[in-house]
Amino acid sequence: MTKKVPISSRKKHKITDFVGGDVSERTTTQRIAALVPNPSPVEVTSGDDFVWTRKDLLGLDQLSPQEIVHILDTAETFREVSTRSIKKVPALRGKVVALLFFEDSTRTRMSFELAASRMSADTLLLTSKGSSISKGETTLDTIKNIEAMGVDVFVIRHGESGAAQMVAKQVTGSVINAGDGSHEHPTQALLDIFTIRQRLGRLAGLKVAIVGDIAHSRVARSNILGLRKLGAEVVVVGPPTLVPNKITAMGCSVSHSLDEVLGEVDAINMLRIQFERFGGGLFPSLAEYSKLFGMTSARLKRCKKDVLIMHPGPINRGVELTSEVADGPNSCILQQVTNGLAVRMAVLYLVSQGKID
């Protein structure tokens, strides 16, 4: 017989951070102390016997550190394919990859498209403009119809958070989240993390700043989750209107001054300022944002010598960073794009090999 517990005495659901314990019961100093990475962070490895078994990639939230490293290591293998004279392997020959972009995207779409074709898969493309989406069909009806044509992998970009997860529950094929609302953008974070590991040789113990509109950024969320799982420290930087204090619950620290963190970080990820958010009065003017949070040569001089300057693109030159910084030796913006291809090839391969229970 089950024992009845009065509601009042039931334990409240507690928010715990990476150190464990209830966050709400800690003082701010304790909370910040808990966020300092452990004194001897250890690089995560996936091990030779590790086998990937997931059929979907919905976010970095669900993944274990070993699974993330397995994707990065597999991407390392696919980098070689792009250096061959015949840049194609038959791993997904005969498979169909549907690219469903309910929200506009150029580089993510092209990157997935090229990744799929390098794996010898056939691709179907759906973009929001001029499709049945604009004729009033529901998302699920659209997807069910496309699935009926025989699709193995769905790559989904959608304006609503949780869209990819909803689709994954409804289809038998694999689902890759290519960005859902302000929730997650796992492949972007994976390519960012891959690039940091490639350039700096490790992740554990590094400190990474993410600068910009943190509140609405799926790129920031996925990056924070992935970097923390692999032992890196994250500080998010931006004006208070764009950086909610609650974000510390994800295990990162917050700063409202870029100048204060410059000297202590190993990589700086400058997020794109989305002009469409201007009307909301979240910051007074572009010029002021750029003055306080833009990366300039003067600011670069105060950083560590081999600091990495990253940007998920597209860049607004002169806003998030100046041209000298974007095209300078510390920038790895184009390398991120190149790596994005390898990471997406790896993800397409892995999910299509993932077990179906």
Next chain:
Amino acid sequence: MKQILTAEQIDSTLERLYKAVTSQIPEDMPVAVVGIRTRGETIARRIVERLAKDKPKLHVDFGILDITFYRDDLSRKRGAPLVRATEIDFDIDGKWVLLIDDVLHTGRSIRAALDALSDFGRAEIIRLGVLIDRGGHELPIAADFVGKKRSVPTGQRIQIRLKENDDKEGAYIIKEEA
């Protein structure tokens, strides 16, 4: 698990394979030795190291092939273990290429390897060398150089262990899992 070759016997088998190879290695063509991951890579490496000693004038390129993406049994059954990179950083066009694997069984790995190799260019000649040919070929593929022939019934498989990969050396027969 039954041991069929001791460390010394592995040595002499490799010696026979090496002799067979050197008897036919061309003097007037660029040579490359490509090993199939993982044990084939080790055997190929040993052959290249000996060639460097015995034929110092001969230029030999060394490559490693991972055939995972070329297999005809890629499926959802097994999940995805880590795939290692193929390392062929030289041009194979016009070369005499020696492909090396540890055990020749169905021939399907070799078919995949030939497909993979052709993505790197057009070799003049491709020859196949294996440590053990165990029979049970399912494709019209045979080895040009064989260290040892040993027929093994279906349902069993030969596992080679080499000190670079497994700490000790030997060949074993193990029952295939159903």
